Amino acid sequence: MLAFTIRRLGQSVFVLVVMAFIVFIGVYAIGNPVELLVNPQADAAERARATAAMGLDKPLAEQFLAFLAGAVRGDLGRSFVFNVPAIQLIMDRLPATLELAAVAMVIAIVIGIPLGLIAGLKPHSVAGRSIMAGSILGFSLPTFWVGLVLIMVFSVQLGWLPPNGRGETVMLLGVPVSFLTADGLAHLAMPAINLALFKLSLLIRLTRAGTREALLQDYVKFARAKGLSSRRVIGVHVLKNILIPIVTVIGLELGSVIAFAIVTESIFAWPGTGKLLIDSINQLDRPVIVAYLLVIVTIFIAVNFLVDLVYSLLDPRVRLGQAAAAH
Amino acid sequence: MRIATELPASDGVSAPRAESPWRRFASEFAQSRLALAGLGLLVAIILAAIAAPIISPQNPYDLAQLDVMDSKLPPGEQSSSTGKTYWLGTDDQGRDMLSGIFYGLRISLVVGVSSTVIALAIGLAMGLAAAYFGGWIDALIMRIADIQLSFPGILIALILLAVLGQGIDKIIAALVTVQWAYYARTVRSSALVERQKEYVEAAQVLALSRTRIVFRHLLPNCLPPLIVVATVQVAHAILLESTLSFLGLGLPITEPSLGLLISNGFQYLLSGKYWISFYPGLALLLSILAINLVADQLRDVLNPRLSR
Numbered sequence: 001m002l003a004f005t006i007r008r009l010g011q012s013v014f015v016l017v018v019m020a021f022i023v024f025i026g027v028y029a030i031g032n033p034v035e036l037l038v039n040p041q042a043d044a045a046e047r048a049r050a051t052a053a054m055g056l057d058k059p060l061a062e063q064f065l066a067f068l069a070g071a072v073r074g075d076l077g078r079s080f081v082f083n084v085p086a087i088q089l090i091m092d093r094l095p096a097t098l099e100l101a102a103v104a105m106v107i108a109i110v111i112g113i114p115l116g117l118i119a120g121l122k123p124h125s126v127a128g129r130s131i132m133a134g135s136i137l138g139f140s141l142p143t144f145w146v147g148l149v150l151i152m153v154f155s156v157q158l159g160w161l162p163p164n165g166r167g168e169t170v171m172l173l174g175v176p177v178s179f180l181t182a183d184g185l186a187h188l189a190m191p192a193i194n195l196a197l198f199k200l201s202l203l204i205r206l207t208r209a210g211t212r213e214a215l216l217q218d219y220v221k222f223a224r225a226k227g228l229s230s231r232r233v234i235g236v237h238v239l240k241n242i243l244i245p246i247v248t249v250i251g252l253e254l255g256s257v258i259a260f261a262i263v264t265e266s267i268f269a270w271p272g273t274g275k276l277l278i279d280s281i282n283q284l285d286r287p288v289i290v291a292y293l294l295v296i297v298t299i300f301i302a303v304n305f306l307v308d309l310v311y312s313l314l315d316p317r318v319r320l321g322q323a324a325a326a327h
Numbered sequence: 328m329r330i331a332t333e334l335p336a337s338d339g340v341s342a343p344r345a346e347s348p349w350r351r352f353a354s355e356f357a358q359s360r361l362a363l364a365g366l367g368l369l370v371a372i373i374l375a376a377i378a379a380p381i382i383s384p385q386n387p388y389d390l391a392q393l394d395v396m397d398s399k400l401p402p403g404e405q406s407s408s409t410g411k412t413y414w415l416g417t418d419d420q421g422r423d424m425l426s427g428i429f430y431g432l433r434i435s436l437v438v439g440v441s442s443t444v445i446a447l448a449i450g451l452a453m454g455l456a457a458a459y460f461g462g463w464i465d466a467l468i469m470r471i472a473d474i475q476l477s478f479p480g481i482l483i484a485l486i487l488l489a490v491l492g493q494g495i496d497k498i499i500a501a502l503v504t505v506q507w508a509y510y511a512r513t514v515r516s517s518a519l520v521e522r523q524k525e526y527v528e529a530a531q532v533l534a535l536s537r538t539r540i541v542f543r544h545l546l547p548n549c550l551p552p553l554i555v556v557a558t559v560q561v562a563h564a565i566l567l568e569s570t571l572s573f574l575g576l577g578l579p580i581t582e583p584s585l586g587l588l589i590s591n592g593f594q595y596l597l598s599g600k601y602w603i604s605f606y607p608g609l610a611l612l613l614s615i616l617a618i619n620l621v622a623d624q625l626r627d628v629l630n631p632r633l634s635r
Contacts, residue, residue: 015474026490133361136623140616142566144573145589145608152601163597256479263481263570267593278574281489289489296482304477 004312012305017068019297023290024067071294077287081280086291090273094295095175096166097272100264101257103179103188104195109250112200116207121234123212131204138201143260147194147267154190162187164269191268195261199253206249210242217241244311251307255300355628365620372614376432383426384411388581402602416602418591424602427588428610434584435611438495439565442502447557449503450510451546457511458518459541469515472508480505480567488576498577502564513556517549524548551629558622562615569611585611 058066070076076086119131155163167187169176178184214220215238223233262274269275273292280288357363375382385392400406402416402424415424453472457465475483487501521527522545530540569586571577573593578584583591585607592603 015477018474023486026486136619137616140562140612140619142569142586142589142608142611142615144570144586145604145611148589148593148596148604148608152596152605156597156599156601252477259479259482262485263574266574277485278576281485281576293482293486297478300478 005309008305008308012301016298016301019301020068020071020294021064023293023297024064076291076294079280079285079288081283081285081288086287087295089276089288090291090295093271093273093276095177096270097258097261097265097274099177099179100188100191100195100261100270100272101254103192104261105199105250105254105257107192107196108199108203111196112203113207113246116204117211117234117239119204120208120211120215123208132208135201135204138197138204141197143194143198144263144267146197147190147264150190150194151267161190163190166271187268191264191270194267195257195264198260199257202249202253203246206246207242210245211238214238214241248307248311251303251310255296255303258296258299352628356624359624359627362620362624365617365624368613369617369621372432372610372617373436375429376436379426379429379433383423383429385423385426387422387426387430387583401600402606415606418588418603419595424588424606427583428585428607431583431585431588431607432610432614434495434578434582435565435569435586435614438499438502438568438578438584439561442499442564442568443506443557443561445499446503446506446560447510447553450507450512451514451553453507453511454514455518455541455546455549458515458522459537459545465515468511472511475508476512480563481570484567484571485574485576488571493577493579495578495582498568498571501571502567505567506560506564509556509560510553513552514549517552518545521545521548555622555626555629558618558625562618562622565611565618566615 074087078084079086079089082089115131119128122128151163154161165187166178168181168183169178178188220233220237223237261272262277265272265274266278276288277292398417398419400417405412417423453468457468484501484505487504488497491497527540527544530544568577569584572584572586573590575590578587580587588607589604595603
């Protein structure tokens with residue numbers, strides 16, 4: 001287990017460095033930041049001075065090492081627009097994004113798994129068919145358009161929910177959260193449902209497919225033959241076996257929810273990192289773009305690492321398979 | 328002797344099923360009325376996109392045909408100058424939304440289909456190469472695909488577009504980059520299974536060339552799962568393109584896809600002028616829904632695990 005953990009950790013760090021390199025090349029080397037910062041009328045000498053001041057005249061490898069050294073210390077440059085450290089901007093907005101993502105994921109799990117179970121147990125019933133039709137609809141609905149329709153109905157027509165912002169927040173363990181105040185909840189409802197919709201559909205299909213396949217397995221037939229109640233067969237034997245892939249997917253989707261929050265945050269003007277990213281791209285605020293990408297990539301790699309560890313604990317075949325492949 | 332007696336018997340079993348695989352496929356597909364409705368809708372949408380210049384009441388990009396006096400008219404309102412009815416209303420520049428949607432559909436479909444086809448070709452080549460050659464080529468290709476697939480497509484596309492800038496070629500490049508890995512993985516896994524089968528061995532025994540084995544024998548047998556993935560991916564690509572355009576990072580304003588039309592209407596939403604974003608969104612939803620319905624049934628028909 002220890003060898004597996006160390007090997008997997010090594011892979012994660014490798015991927016992180018590769019991603020940092022790609023992001024660095026993409027954002028710093030392809031475009032020329034000098035063009036953006038120096039007065040267009042500036043002469044060659046002034047440009048050269050600005051280039052040297054930013055260290056852009058050094059070889060690419062040296063620039064990358066300097067960038068990495070800064071990144072390890074948490075120094076990713078200052079925002080051109082706000083003139084504060086880029087990493088601080090990201091960290092200030094991260095709680096809002098994480099809260100939105102977490103609430104959306106909880107909604108998707110609490111509704112998605114039971115619905116998927118029903119659809120899997122009775123695939124040809126009216127309920128099963130409607131759940132599946134609903135999930136196809138959930139997959140097909142463009143997230144941003146659903147957001148617009150939600151605003152149109154609940155903010156413009158009915159006037160029940162505020163269309164943008166985060167509302168009142170309270171400190172929970174030193175982190176501002178909005179789900180503990182009525183105003184915050186009102187602001188949170190639409191973005192969270194909007195973000196949850198796609199994952200909800202995914203979980204429904206995953207649970208349904210798993211249930212349908214599990215029902216055909218011998219252990220289910222055996223449990224039934226033993227005379228176990230249908231509730232016990234489903235609650236213990238079926239659910240336990242379909243949960244492994246579902247837990248994995250939930251773990252992996254956690255990162256994707258954070259990425260998709262970019263869209264939801266832009267629609268509902270939710271003050272999180274996603275909205276910051278879009279604003280920064282539009283304003284060409286490169287240090288913030290780089291800081292965002294590195295923070296998100298780190299979260300991603302950490303989540304993938306943890307999911308793999310949990311998976312290998314739940315299912316020894318994964319661990320053994322990889323060990324065998326390594327020999 | 329035994330062979331001679333057995334052959335007619337096995338023929339007798341398959342005799343009632345003498346229909347061609349295509350016909351069997353079509354009849355299995357037609358079992359779901361929902362899927363048939365999806366197919367019909369899809370055909371209608373594709374026809375509307377192709378015939379956009381003919382069926383549109385106006386050319387939405389020809390500024391001479393636009394009348395600023397007609398801007399932001401609600402659906403069903405008539406033009407103040409020509410008296411023509413705007414069935415779905417007009418946008419801030421007096422553009423007929425119905426025409427805008429037909430033309431937008433065109434761009435969305437072209438971007439979705441072309442990026443899928445290019446990604447399919449690249450992914451197919453990579454997946455086949457990985458499966459057939461194995462070794463370090465396999466390891467390299469699949470490592471890249473794995474790393475890429477561990478990040479959501481929208482994030483990768485956003486990074487690329489933030490670097491590359493706007494344009495139809497750039498968004499296709501971004502969508503291809505996002506998608507190729509799905510195909511490479513699908514092709515590789517089915518090619519690895521197919522490779523072990525007797526017909527490949529038989530082809531090798533016949534001393535057929537490697538290219539012939541890969542393209543004439545391996546490839547056709549890897550196609551069914553690939554068709555399912557490709558259908559889903561077209562919908563995915565259209566959705567991703569419109570999302571990126573909505574965020575202002577996809578297509579330039581001169582080539583308004585559905586996403587851009589929706590984004591354009593967003594600023595008027597809070598003042599109650601819903602139609603500018605609502606109807607393009609509905610067109611987008613119907614297109615994706617139609618493709619997903621077809622893809623869903625394809626998956627069930629082509630999946631041997633669920634076949635009856």
